[in-house]
Amino acid sequence: MARTAEKRERSRHEKRNLILQTAQSLFSENGYAATTIADVAKSAGVSFGSVFSYFESKEALFKQSLLEPLEQNKSIFLRFTTLETPSETVQALIRIHMEFVARNAAFLRIIQQVIAQRAQFPDLFEELDRFNHEFQDALCPIILQGQEMGEFSSGDPNLVATSYLSFLIGLRLAYADPPGHPLWTGMMVMAYRLFGPTAGSGNS
Amino acid sequence: MARTAEKRERSRHEKRNLILQTAQSLFSENGYAATTIADVAKSAGVSFGSVFSYFESKEALFKQSLLEPLEQNKSIFLRFTTLETPSETVQALIRIHMEFVARNAAFLRIIQQVIAQRAQFPDLFEELDRFNHEFQDALCPIILQGQEMGEFSSGDPNLVATSYLSFLIGLRLAYADPPGHPLWTGMMVMAYRLFGPTAGSGNS
Amino acid sequence: MARTAEKRERSRHEKRNLILQTAQSLFSENGYAATTIADVAKSAGVSFGSVFSYFESKEALFKQSLLEPLEQNKSIFLRFTTLETPSETVQALIRIHMEFVARNAAFLRIIQQVIAQRAQFPDLFEELDRFNHEFQDALCPIILQGQEMGEFSSGDPNLVATSYLSFLIGLRLAYADPPGHPLWTGMMVMAYRLFGPTAGSGNS
Amino acid sequence: MARTAEKRERSRHEKRNLILQTAQSLFSENGYAATTIADVAKSAGVSFGSVFSYFESKEALFKQSLLEPLEQNKSIFLRFTTLETPSETVQALIRIHMEFVARNAAFLRIIQQVIAQRAQFPDLFEELDRFNHEFQDALCPIILQGQEMGEFSSGDPNLVATSYLSFLIGLRLAYADPPGHPLWTGMMVMAYRLFGPTAGSGNS
DNA sequence: GATGAATGAGGATTCATTCAT
DNA sequence: TATGAATGAATCCTCATTCAT
Missing domain, CATH: 1.10.10.60 (Homeodomain-like)
Known part of the structure; x- marks a missing residue:
C-alpha cells in the first residue's frame, strides 16, 4: 500500500x-x-x-521554468571549492560555468528573455538581481585575494563579477550545440580575461 | 504649392x-x-x-523598430578611424560604443529580445548575424595588428570580436540610467580586457 | 465660356x-x-x-451599379416590337435577350447577388421584383395570344414569363465569353421551349 | 463508461x-x-x-454549409430509378427535385451566392462545376433514350441537362414558402418543357 | 486526479467615411 | 472639386481559464 x-x-x-x-x-x-x-x-x-x-496558471509555469533550475543550480555559481590559488579557482569555475551554459541553453535563453523584458516579469527579474548580488558576494573575495596576490589586475571586484555574469548570459547560444566544441574553450579564455589576469597567471 | x-x-x-x-x-x-x-x-x-x-502590421512595426536604428548606427560599429596604435583605436572605439549603449538602451533591449527568441524572428536574427560578421571583419584587422605589435595577447581575433559584441549586448541595462555614470567607465575597462591587453598597453 | x-x-x-x-x-x-x-x-x-x-456611400454606388443599367435596359425587356405571329415575336425577343445577357455578364451577376442575398438589399430586391411584374405584364399578352393561336401550349402565362426570366438570370455565365458562341444559340432553343411551342411553331 | x-x-x-x-x-x-x-x-x-x-474558421464553416448538404443530397440528383419510359422517369425526377428545392431554399441560395461570386469561392465553384458534369453524365442517357423513342425533341442532351440545372438553381425562391403550393406544380411543368416533350408525352 | 469542451476577454486588422488642405 | 490622411467601429480569431463529467 x-x-x-x-x-x-x-x-x-x-x-x-x-x-x-x-x-x-x-x-x-x-x-x-x-x-x-x-x-x-x-x-x-x-x-x-x-x-x-x-x-496554477501559465505564468506560474513560466516562473517555475526559471526558478526551479535556478534554485537547483545556484550552488554551481555560489558554492565552489577554492583551489591553491585564486587564478586556479577562477579557471576551474569558468570551466564549470561554461559547461553548464553549454548544456543548459534553454534555461539561459529564458533568463535572457526575462532580462530583456523585465517590465513583464518584475519579480523574476528581481530574483535574478538577487542572484547577481549573491554571486558578487561569493566571487568578490576570490577576486580580491587574486588582486592582492598580484594575479589579477586591480579594479572593482563587483564590477568584474557582474561583467562576468553578463558575459555568460549574453553569450549567443547559437554554436552552443555540442558542449565539447572548441568554441567553448575559446570562450573560457575570453571569460578569464575579464578578471584581468596579469602576465604569468594563466592567460594564454 | x-x-x-x-x-x-x-x-x-x-x-x-x-x-x-x-x-x-x-x-x-x-x-x-x-x-x-x-x-x-x-x-x-x-x-x-x-x-x-x-x-503594414505589428510585425512590420517591430522589424522597423530594430532595422532602422541598426542601419542608422551601423557605421558607429563598422567604420571607425584608426589612431596611432591599435590599443588607442580600440579604446576609442569602446568609449564610443559604450556611449552608444548607454544612450540607446531601448534599441539594445530589442536586440536582446530577438536573440533570446530567435525562432520567432528568424529574419531579424539573420540580419543581426550578418551584422555580427561584418563587425568581425571590420575589427579583426585592428586586433591582429595589436597582437603583432604585442599590445594584445594572441588568440583568435574573431572570437575576441564576437565576445566583445556579446559583452556589449549582454550588458544588463539596469544601472545604465545616466550615460555619465561612473559604472560606464568601469565597463569600458572590462570591455577592454576582452582584447587581452598586455602590461603597459593601457589596462589599469 | x-x-x-x-x-x-x-x-x-x-x-x-x-x-x-x-x-x-x-x-x-x-x-x-x-x-x-x-x-x-x-x-x-x-x-x-x-x-x-x-x-454618397458605398451602398449608393452599389445601388447605382444595378439601378442605372436596369433603367437603361428596361426597354429591351419591356418594349418590344411585335412581328407577324407571337412565336416569331418571342423568338426575336429571345435572341435580343440572349445577346444582352451574353454582353452584360457583370450586370447579370449583380442581379444574381441581390437575389441570392435579398435580406441585405431589400429595396434593390423589391426593385427587381417590380421589374419582374412589369415584365410579366408586358409578355403575358403575347403568350396568351400565342396560346390562343395554338402556337404555344396552354398554361399560366405569368408562370411562363417568370420561368423565362429565372432561366435567363440563372444561366451560368461561365461559357458566356464570346457572344457569338454556339452555346448561346443552343440556349435560345432551350429558352424557347419554356413557352411550350407546339409542333410546327419553330422548335427544332 | x-x-x-x-x-x-x-x-x-x-x-x-x-x-x-x-x-x-x-x-x-x-x-x-x-x-x-x-x-x-x-x-x-x-x-x-x-x-x-x-x-476552424468562418470560411471553413461556409464551405461545410455548402459541401455537407451537397454530399448528402447528391444521390437525389445522380442516382435515380428508371421507370417504364424516359418521360415518366424525367417527370418523376422533376417532382423529386422540385420537392427538394422547395424544402431546401437555404441550401439553394448558398449555391446561388457561390455561383454569383465565383471569384471569392473558387474551390466551391469548382466543386459545383464537378457536380454539374456528374449530373450531365447521369441524365444524358435518359434524355438520349427519350429522344430516340420520340418522346423528346432532339437537341444536345448536355445542353438540356445544364439548362435544367440552371433553371432549378435560378428559381426565385421567394414564393416558395409552402412546399405544397400550387406554384411548384406549375414550375414542374415549366421544367419538363426544357426536355422538349413532343405532343402526347405528358406536357399539358 | 484526468480530460477536453465551453467561454469570452483581448488584440490585430480592415475599411467606410470624414475632413483638412 | 480633388486628394488622401485620420479615425475608430466592427469583426475574425486566439487562448488562458473554468468546469462538468
Missing part, C-alpha cells in the same frame, strides 16, 4: 517534471507569449487539462 | 518617426507580444488606425 | 461613369463586401476621395 | 450540426460577408468561442 502510494507519488512527480521541462524548452525557443498551454500539453504528451492540474 | 506639399511630407515623416520611436520604447520595455498597437497609438498620441497607415 | 462649362460637365459625367462601370465590374466579380472603395478607385485610376465626390 | 463517452460524442455531433444549420440559414439569408460568427453563435445559442472549436 505504502509502496503503491509512493510509486504514485513518484509518477506524479515525474509527470510534473515532464511538463515543466517541456514548457522550459518551448518557452526558451518561442518566448512566453508565443508558447501556448496547448503546445506544452501536446509536446509533453499529456492532456490539456493536466497542465492546469500541476500548475 | 510645392512648399505646402513639402511641409506635408515633412509632417508625415515626423509622425511616422514618432510612432516608430514610441513603438521602439514600448517593445523594449514590455516585449513584442505584451505591447499592443493600441498602446503604441495611445502613447504616441495618434489614433489607432494611424499606426496601420504608417506600418 | 459656355463651351468650357459644357466640356467640364461632360468630363464630370464621364468620370462618374468610369467609376460606376469599374464598380459594377468589381462588384460583379467579387461581391459587394469583398469590393472596397479603394479597389474601385485604383481600378478606375481615380483618387480615393473622388469616389465619394460622385457617390 | 463507454455509454457515457458515446453519449458525449452524440451530443458533440448534435451541437456541431446545430451550428452548421444555423450558419447555413444565416449565410443563405444575408450572404457570407454580412453574416458574423457572433450572429451564428447567438442564433445557435452557443458561445462565440464554441463556433471555433467546431469549425
Whole structure:
C-alpha cells in the first residue's frame, strides 16, 4: 500500500517534471507569449487539462521554468571549492560555468528573455538581481585575494563579477550545440580575461 | 504649392518617426507580444488606425523598430578611424560604443529580445548575424595588428570580436540610467580586457 | 465660356461613369463586401476621395451599379416590337435577350447577388421584383395570344414569363465569353421551349 | 463508461450540426460577408468561442454549409430509378427535385451566392462545376433514350441537362414558402418543357 | 486526479467615411 | 472639386481559464 502510494507519488512527480521541462524548452525557443498551454500539453504528451492540474496558471509555469533550475543550480555559481590559488579557482569555475551554459541553453535563453523584458516579469527579474548580488558576494573575495596576490589586475571586484555574469548570459547560444566544441574553450579564455589576469597567471 | 506639399511630407515623416520611436520604447520595455498597437497609438498620441497607415502590421512595426536604428548606427560599429596604435583605436572605439549603449538602451533591449527568441524572428536574427560578421571583419584587422605589435595577447581575433559584441549586448541595462555614470567607465575597462591587453598597453 | 462649362460637365459625367462601370465590374466579380472603395478607385485610376465626390456611400454606388443599367435596359425587356405571329415575336425577343445577357455578364451577376442575398438589399430586391411584374405584364399578352393561336401550349402565362426570366438570370455565365458562341444559340432553343411551342411553331 | 463517452460524442455531433444549420440559414439569408460568427453563435445559442472549436474558421464553416448538404443530397440528383419510359422517369425526377428545392431554399441560395461570386469561392465553384458534369453524365442517357423513342425533341442532351440545372438553381425562391403550393406544380411543368416533350408525352 | 469542451476577454486588422488642405 | 490622411467601429480569431463529467 505504502509502496503503491509512493510509486504514485513518484509518477506524479515525474509527470510534473515532464511538463515543466517541456514548457522550459518551448518557452526558451518561442518566448512566453508565443508558447501556448496547448503546445506544452501536446509536446509533453499529456492532456490539456493536466497542465492546469500541476500548475496554477501559465505564468506560474513560466516562473517555475526559471526558478526551479535556478534554485537547483545556484550552488554551481555560489558554492565552489577554492583551489591553491585564486587564478586556479577562477579557471576551474569558468570551466564549470561554461559547461553548464553549454548544456543548459534553454534555461539561459529564458533568463535572457526575462532580462530583456523585465517590465513583464518584475519579480523574476528581481530574483535574478538577487542572484547577481549573491554571486558578487561569493566571487568578490576570490577576486580580491587574486588582486592582492598580484594575479589579477586591480579594479572593482563587483564590477568584474557582474561583467562576468553578463558575459555568460549574453553569450549567443547559437554554436552552443555540442558542449565539447572548441568554441567553448575559446570562450573560457575570453571569460578569464575579464578578471584581468596579469602576465604569468594563466592567460594564454 | 510645392512648399505646402513639402511641409506635408515633412509632417508625415515626423509622425511616422514618432510612432516608430514610441513603438521602439514600448517593445523594449514590455516585449513584442505584451505591447499592443493600441498602446503604441495611445502613447504616441495618434489614433489607432494611424499606426496601420504608417506600418503594414505589428510585425512590420517591430522589424522597423530594430532595422532602422541598426542601419542608422551601423557605421558607429563598422567604420571607425584608426589612431596611432591599435590599443588607442580600440579604446576609442569602446568609449564610443559604450556611449552608444548607454544612450540607446531601448534599441539594445530589442536586440536582446530577438536573440533570446530567435525562432520567432528568424529574419531579424539573420540580419543581426550578418551584422555580427561584418563587425568581425571590420575589427579583426585592428586586433591582429595589436597582437603583432604585442599590445594584445594572441588568440583568435574573431572570437575576441564576437565576445566583445556579446559583452556589449549582454550588458544588463539596469544601472545604465545616466550615460555619465561612473559604472560606464568601469565597463569600458572590462570591455577592454576582452582584447587581452598586455602590461603597459593601457589596462589599469 | 459656355463651351468650357459644357466640356467640364461632360468630363464630370464621364468620370462618374468610369467609376460606376469599374464598380459594377468589381462588384460583379467579387461581391459587394469583398469590393472596397479603394479597389474601385485604383481600378478606375481615380483618387480615393473622388469616389465619394460622385457617390454618397458605398451602398449608393452599389445601388447605382444595378439601378442605372436596369433603367437603361428596361426597354429591351419591356418594349418590344411585335412581328407577324407571337412565336416569331418571342423568338426575336429571345435572341435580343440572349445577346444582352451574353454582353452584360457583370450586370447579370449583380442581379444574381441581390437575389441570392435579398435580406441585405431589400429595396434593390423589391426593385427587381417590380421589374419582374412589369415584365410579366408586358409578355403575358403575347403568350396568351400565342396560346390562343395554338402556337404555344396552354398554361399560366405569368408562370411562363417568370420561368423565362429565372432561366435567363440563372444561366451560368461561365461559357458566356464570346457572344457569338454556339452555346448561346443552343440556349435560345432551350429558352424557347419554356413557352411550350407546339409542333410546327419553330422548335427544332 | 463507454455509454457515457458515446453519449458525449452524440451530443458533440448534435451541437456541431446545430451550428452548421444555423450558419447555413444565416449565410443563405444575408450572404457570407454580412453574416458574423457572433450572429451564428447567438442564433445557435452557443458561445462565440464554441463556433471555433467546431469549425476552424468562418470560411471553413461556409464551405461545410455548402459541401455537407451537397454530399448528402447528391444521390437525389445522380442516382435515380428508371421507370417504364424516359418521360415518366424525367417527370418523376422533376417532382423529386422540385420537392427538394422547395424544402431546401437555404441550401439553394448558398449555391446561388457561390455561383454569383465565383471569384471569392473558387474551390466551391469548382466543386459545383464537378457536380454539374456528374449530373450531365447521369441524365444524358435518359434524355438520349427519350429522344430516340420520340418522346423528346432532339437537341444536345448536355445542353438540356445544364439548362435544367440552371433553371432549378435560378428559381426565385421567394414564393416558395409552402412546399405544397400550387406554384411548384406549375414550375414542374415549366421544367419538363426544357426536355422538349413532343405532343402526347405528358406536357399539358 | 484526468480530460477536453465551453467561454469570452483581448488584440490585430480592415475599411467606410470624414475632413483638412 | 480633388486628394488622401485620420479615425475608430466592427469583426475574425486566439487562448488562458473554468468546469462538468
